[in-house]
Amino acid sequence: MEAIEALKTRRSCRTYTGQQISEEDLNTILECALNAPSGSNKQSTKIVVVQEPEKIKLLSDLNAAIMGTKGDPFYGAPTVCLIVAPVDPGYDGTPKYDLNPVKDGSLVIGAMQTAAFAIGAGSCWINRCKEMLELPEGQAIMKELGLEGYQGVGCCILGYPAKAPAPKKIKEGRIMRY
Template identity: 40%
Template sequence: MLDVLKTRRSIRKYTDEMPRDEDLERIVEAGLYAPTGMGRQGVKFVVVKNKEMRDHLSKLNAGVMGSDKDPFYGAPVVIVVLSKKEYPTYIYDGSLAIGNMLNEAHGLGLGSCWIHRAKEVFEGEEGRRLLKEWGIEEDYEGIGNVIIGFADGKAPEASPRLDHRVITIE
């Protein structure tokens, strides 16, 4: 596990090859098993493999940051992570799920990256319409997007860890 944690990096260039369904299921399962406040399990996952929908989400996300570039870096799969806002730990719950998913993707030999702006996308009119279309009518907030695919090139090296970040009280 520690090797996965030490070697996982955000990937920002992907091939067109679609990951296997079994691998995507394992990645989502890793998210499902992330800790949640008081075990409430208020996190939902929308796995987008459909290219038309993936491209639509890309345009919405790019629009939030005022860009016309693909913020999903060509990754063929986007997993939207949403958390139920009524739970006080909803942001942390969704964040832990994303962390688990990024690490599981790397362990399976896939590239991944956490892409922000899901909150803004799903607060907008089109985002709310999509949630309704997907059958999500409760009050959920977009926590992030996990892009998944095969890296096009080598992963970057880890930066050296900064000193003086651990304090031990005995």
């Protein structure tokens, strides 16, 4: 798919077939993510790929608890990617959330979503990654992965769409010229 077409027609996917994304497709999406721009080319973000159903269920339950619901915020997607960025400690030792790594992580997720759409896969940005990973269970996961000192930016779910996305209506008046 042509880049401009993908950028203009990509939509979030919230209904998946349940079929696991192929390694080839996943690697293509991850390669595009790693090529996303980053401030001062630091490339400090990391991507945690989760495909084991029981681990996805744990993450889904944590994310849902933050929302105050019992539903699945990952919409049954067979792959969940956690995009994390380093926390910059302030001079007094307390966490100071440096904005560049968070912005860099946002670009990573955008690249993942466009890449997924371009190859026929579906994706959706899921919020509450930061809050989820700050919970005791999330902190345990981060410690197990050796990612202490990192914060959640967002979750990017991946899979194959169960149905075609609906066309998007673009709101008027969003472009201003000065």
